[in-house]
Each structure stands twice: as structure tokens, then as C-alpha cells.
Amino acid sequence: MFVVFSNAHAIADYLTDHIAQQIRTKPTTSLGLATGSTMEPIYARLLQRIQAEALDLSQITTFNLDEYIGLAPDHPQSYFYFMQHHLFAAVGLQPGQVHLPCGVCSDAEQECQDYAAKLARVGGLDIQLLGIGSNGHIGFNEPGTPFDSRTHVVALSEKTRRDNGRFFERFEDVPTHAITMGIAEILSAKEIFLVATGRHKADIMARLYESGIDEQLPASALKQHAHLRVLVDEAAAELLP
Numbered sequence: 001m002f003v004v005f006s007n008a009h010a011i012a013d014y015l016t017d018h019i020a021q022q023i024r025t026k027p028t029t030s031l032g033l034a035t036g037s038t039m040e041p042i043y044a045r046l047l048q049r050i051q052a053e054a055l056d057l058s059q060i061t062t063f064n065l066d067e068y069i070g071l072a073p074d075h076p077q078s079y080f081y082f083m084q085h086h087l088f089a090a091v092g093l094q095p096g097q098v099h100l101p102c103g104v105c106s107d108a109e110q111e112c113q114d115y116a117a118k119l120a121r122v123g124g125l126d127i128q129l130l131g132i133g134s135n136g137h138i139g140f141n142e143p144g145t146p147f148d149s150r151t152h153v154v155a156l157s158e159k160t161r162r163d164n165g166r167f168f169e170r171f172e173d174v175p176t177h178a179i180t181m182g183i184a185e186i187l188s189a190k191e192i193f194l195v196a197t198g199r200h201k202a203d204i205m206a207r208l209y210e211s212g213i214d215e216q217l218p219a220s221a222l223k224q225h226a227h228l229r230v231l232v233d234e235a236a237a238e239l240l241p
């Protein structure tokens with residue numbers, strides 16, 4: 001289940017091969033996407049490949065894991081902005097093909113229900129990409145989130161706000177709430193790739209490796225999935241047995 005690569009670029013190459021092959025085989029592929037530093041080299045490589053091979057993306061759909069509440073799509077720290085900047089705009093994905101929870105809709109609970117309904121209509125994404133927080137979160141499912149959760153509003157933990165504070169000018173600017181896909185929806189994907197790179201992910205990777213399935217470690221839910229691969233670089237694998 002754990003696969004160790006020499007570095008983040010090798011992981012990006014591996015995933016790019018896999019995703020390109022998937023889209024060629026099934027042009028209507030649905031992709032579950034994450035944001036964050038871990039994804040940057042992956043999207044950079046994927047973008048190169050899509051352009052070099054003129055891969056036809058006209059029928060794919062994408063669903064992102066999460067969005068901050070209170071950040072509009074044009075806010076540089078919103079996840080919509082991240083996706084637009086790192087992938088969507090350059091590969092010409094149309095607004096109807098890409099889905100992220102709306103962070104500025106007046107009724108966040110209604111938005112969760114609408115997003116969950118859209119995901120339910122897809123009936124399990126073909127490929128789900130995930131990063132992992134240093135507290136084991138996936139999406140913004142923080143420790144203690146029930147494994148049968150669907151898209152919901154979450155109060156971000158102090159730890160997650162501090163980790164993500166590096167992207168904001170002041171800690172007070174880091175949103176306190178987000179909308180996230182739930183763990184049940186993540187688990188309904190046909191294939192899941194959890195990616196961790198860098199020495200700062202070594203502790204959580206060792207915890208995940210050793211852990212049973214435990215709601216205090218959200219990523220451990222993935223261990224129930226038949227088609228999970230955990231892709232780590234050598235630095236993140238440093239504390240693995």
C-alpha cells in the first residue's frame with residue numbers, strides 16, 4: 001500500500017502517467033482533486049503532459065475536496081484560485097466541468113447538501129488525489145470526524161490554521177471554517193492516491209503506517225479501501241519501518 005519514490009517529481013511522473021492513461025481509456029473520467037503544496041509539482045507535470053500530448057479533456061469532470069468559507073473565488077488564497085492558477089485555466093477546463101464547494105454562498109449548509117448531491121450523482125469519482133495534514137486530516141476532515149460523514153462545514157483546528165497560516169499575511173486572516181467533502185464520499189472513489197512529501201510529513205506517515213482504523217486519525221479510514229496507494233518520497237518515508 002505504501003510506495004516510496006526518490007522525490008516529489010518521481011511521484012508526479014507516476015501520477016501523471018496514471019491519470020493520462022485513465023483519461024485516454026475513459027474520456028468521461030471524474031477526478032477528485034486536492035490543493036496544497038504537495039499537489040503543486042503534480043499539477044505542473046500533469047499540465048505539461050496534457051499540453052504535450054494534446055490530451056482531450058473535454059468530457060472530464062473534476063471535484064475538489066474543499067474550500068475556505070469566506071474566501072471568494074478571486075481571493076488568492078481560495079482553493080478555486082489555486083486550481084485556476086495551477087491547472088484549470090492553462091488546460092482550458094470549462095466552468096461546467098469543474099466543481100468546488102462555494103465558500104461565499106449565503107447558506108453554507110445548503111451548499112454542502114448541493115455539493116453532496118452532485119457527488120452522489122457521479123456515484124464515486126474515478127480517481128481521488130489526497131494530501132495529508134500533519135494531524136492526519138484528509139480534505140478538511142479533522143481528527144474525530146465520523147467516517148460516514150458527507151460534505152459538511154468544519155471548524156478548522158488550531159493546528160491546521162497554523163500550518164496553513166504560511167500562505168496568509170497574518171494568522172487572524174486564516175479562515176476559521178471550511179466546507180469539505182466527507183470521508184464517506186472520499187472512500188467512494190474507485191481509486192485513491194494519498195501523497196506525502198518532505199521531512200515534515202515523516203511523523204504523520206509513521207503514525208498512519210502503524211495505526212489501525214481510528215477516527216482520531218482521519219487518513220486511517222483509507223486503509224479500508226481496496227484500491228489505495230500511499231505515495232511518499234524518501235523524506236516522508238524516513239520514519240517508516
Ligand code: F6R
Nearest residue numbers: 034035036037038131132133139
Ligand atoms: C487541500 C486539502 C488538505 C491538504 C493537506 C496537506 O485541498 O484537502 O487536506 O491536502 O492539508 O497540505 P499540503 O500539501 O500543503 O501539505
